Amino acid sequence: MIYYIIAFIAFLVDQGTKYLIATRMELREQIPVIGDFFLITSHRNRGAAFGILQDQRWFFIVITTIVVLAIIWYLQKVMHSKNKLLPLALSLVLGGAVGNFLDRMLAGEVVDFLQFNFGSYTFPIFNVADSCIVVGVALIIVDSLLDMKRNPVNQNEEGIE
Structure with missing residues (x-):
């Protein structure tokens, strides 16, 4: 249950800051x-990351629904x-995905507000949900790398040492 609480907290922080x-x-x-x-x-933002796929609201709603259901299914498998x-990691991705999903569903757009400039380059403006998704995906990658280290392929089966 703690992982759903984490997802809910991420969702609440996202929605609160957007509000x-x-x-x-202005x-x-x-x-x-x-x-x-x-x-x-x-x-x-009426599109996806970096403003791509502008005004594809129903596409995002369908894809996000599938992704959220898949995350919940997989979270149920791995939470114990x-x-x-x-x-x-999955709970952070879930909270972020639901936060942006709700915005698209209700308003057809996502409220973004975090802007970083690196000299003359402006990184695309983003929000807390986007941050949760990126951190969650990064943690999934870290977990995969750690899992490879924890469970190396048994190379002795083929006589390789």
Whole structure:
């Protein structure tokens, strides 16, 4: 149950921050946090990461529904194992996916607000849900690498040492 609570907390933080941005800032308004490097910027995204696939609302709703159901199914399979990193990672991805899903379902767009500038390059604006998804996927990769180390392929079967 703890993993669903983590997913719910990620979802609540995401939705709370988006609500604050949507209700307290004008669209395109910026608040510098760390000079020109990090700004809170009120932005709306009708597409996916980096603004691709603009206005494909139903595509995202169908795909996200499938992904969320798959994550829940897999989380049920792995949550009682000794490995705690994978279920944690899945819970972060789940919370983020549901957060962006709700935005697309209700408003047809996602509220983004975290902007980072690296010199003249501006990284695409994102939100807490996106961050949870990225951190969750990174943890899944780390878990896979650790699993390969924990369970190396038995090379002695073919006489290789």
